[in-house]
Amino acid sequence: MSKVLLKNIGTIVSGDIAKPLLQGDAIYIEDGKIAKVGSLADFGEIVCDCVIDCNGTTVTPGLIDSHCHTILGDYTSRQNQAGYLESELHGGVTTMISAGEVHLKGRPKDPAGTKALAILAAKSFNNFRPGGAKVQGGSVILEKGLVRADFEEMAREGVRAVGEIGLGSIKNPEEAGPMVKWAKEFGMTVMMHTGGTSIPGSSTVTAQMVQDTDPDVASHVNGGPTAASLAEVEKLINETEIALEIVHCGNPLMTSEVAKLCVEKKVLHRIIIGNDAPSGTGVVPLGILRVINHLASLTPVTAAQAIAMASGNTARVHKLDTGKVQEGLWADLVIMDAPMGSVGTDALSAIEAGDIPGVSMILVDGKMVVSKSRNTPPVTRMPFVVE
Structure with missing residues (x-):
């Protein structure tokens, strides 16, 4: 049994929006x-296979990308680029969630093909971790002709989510409603496109349409890339309990306005963060960190709260056993610090100053998968493995 100790931690970010910082080192x-969190002096005698001295830096939960358009393998046909998932891992993202394999060339749109693709992608990513990152693939795209038995089979075979409704032939609440109920019956998390039309074949979706369909997630309320109005978002806040997703490939003004509104309405627990890439905006390895920076530097949201939106909040919505620094959960962890030259003195103050933090080490299931990020700036202080 592997035993790993992280010691000399300067700040522990919990991933819990209700209590975003933890005491301990x-x-x-x-x-x-994760077996223990707190003060090393209180741990008593422990035996370790590996000790990491964090050198006074910050440890956070691994970030979760709530909106990634995977296909199969670590390749995107949308941007004709290989290795984009591993590259996102180097931005601190340890889990990526498919919002639907819509970019697959020749994607089948009949019920049998749609179901087969979802099951194949789910099983494929269950066996494949790009760079060590976890990918929840196979979010089924709703197409006409799917029946309750299809959702039962998909759930049994490992499909855990419905990709954003509006990308397939099912677009209105009347058609989607029964399928949403079937999906939820079998434990799937349901996403729905929100706002203006994104690509040919998609559709504009209003707040009322989202309400009538009743998904778990209103995808990219700040735009994917065209945003709904602030009044539409306020309607979703006031009249539903649906999770509100903010994405990097969206409208930056609405990112700020939605966050400020959520602070005012005291619903920060409902915000989750995604990339919505690959898209016309491109492949964005640091997209989740950039949204965290945007929120923490331009709105009343703190850096620790923003990190919780990109970790614990998303884990709760998608029923993941990770996303927090909490005993009993998988040890998906990021060690980060202020980048060299930043006005910030640690990762959190650098983020609140608008600087991308430097990621030094990343652990997935307690195993080090990145010893130095190739995508973030170099850190001020470097953790090290104790010999």
């Missing part, structure tokens, strides 16, 4: 899961 990991 150490995290102990056994067999890939």
